Amino acid sequence: MNIEATIISNLLHNEEYARKVIVFLKDEYFMDASEKVVFSEIHKFWTKYNDVPSKEALQIAVDEKGDISSTIYEEVEALIKSLGKTDSNKEWLLDETEKFCKDKAVYNAIMESIEIIDGKHKKKSDGSIPDLLSDALAVSFDTHIGHDFLEDSDDRFEFYHSTEERIPFDIEYLNKITKGGVTRKSLNIIMAGTGVGKTIGMCHMAASNLTIGKNVLYITMEMAEERIGERIDANLLDIELNRLKDLTKVMYDRKMEQLKQKVKGKIIIKEFPTSQAHTGHFRHLLNELSLKKDFKPDIIYIDYLNICASQRLTGSNSVNSYTYVKAIAEELRGLAVEFNLPIWSATQTTRGGFSSSDVGLEDTSESFGLPATADLFIALIQTEELEGVNQVMVKQLKNRYNDVAIFRRFVIGIDKAKMKWYDAEQSAQEDIIGTTSVASSPEGSQFSGADKKKAFREFKM
16 A cells, blocks of 8 residues: 555544545545545535545535546546555654645646646746745744643643743843843834934844854845845954955955854845835745755844835835834734744834933834834934033833833933943933833832933933
8 A cells, every 4th residue: 555545544544634634635645646636525525524434425426526537537446445544653654644745735836836847837937946845845834723721731840940042142131021031932023213223223233143153134224235244254353344345356255254253143134125025035035045055044133114015015105104014013923923933113203202302102212013013112302412522312102022011111322423322331321211110129219309300301301
């Protein structure tokens, strides 16, 4: 008995097995005409009745078909009669069925690709070949269909005592507010006015990720790839942006060789046209990078969210900005979940928020649906006083990693010439309300209303 016949037999006689694999099996995986007919009828029965068909029901369904030849009918009839129970090992059977699906998916993708290359395919072009092969290689059984609260309590207990993988910052207070860094499957947003430093922040974090061995994908729709590379160069080489052009080729190559010895990660920068690219393009890019460069990012930066397109909605006048930007945010977070990694992006403040020294969620431009979707939403605020001492205030607006009231506001240093963030001195935090949860801190009871007003005076509207 071949694996196809074994699979079909167990679909009829092993309900537990059938429920696990029926959703992964396809007609085109069965090359023999009689096996294809039998599987097709089993699948139709499952779809309609959510149950295993009997051999009698299967035979009646075949008898009612009027589109098969007498030769095929005889082969189908003989196959149905031969389908008996098997005593196959459960794990072996699942493994072999998964291998069968993978092998057939790859074979079919290769054959379809050849048809495309030969110009015989009526619907697809050469550009669809990478997706065909990528989808085929990705075939796998995922039989997990939910967490049973009572039965899976052991799994839940292990989760409580496990250390969740995080990508840390090199900025002390960002690590404090996120309990050590951002997690996978998350969407994290920086909000700031024009020129405050959104791109500096993302370039700095990308450079920091690189130094700890993480693979980084930086997608830009506002600046050219070379401009983003230039900013990361300034950060990593510790050279002012306008001094990079003064380096000779020999000096630059020497510094890059030294950098290659230090960093273990890799960074890819990809430019898309403004407002033209959506998560479908990003997904295709990720698959291409995996196939062509064997590159899988640990984190993605998208500069920036508001100039992405939505894959689901068209940017026509009939779609308001709230709905459109919220759709983009939801699609990006879905991409983070699909590829099991964190995504960073940015958004602008409103006109009122641009001139405000205490930005709130209401100052989010275009769509309040964006912070509703994000896991971490921080605002960068820079007054003339802060700019004079090369600092920027960070204010938490939403935080799913930690209590947003803890270190609600803090300052970090910013070196715009070298495209860097850095830890500000602790004394710089003393005038910022919200660096600790006042209600729960020992010092909270001694912090009078007058003291609060004095400390926060320079940040008032």
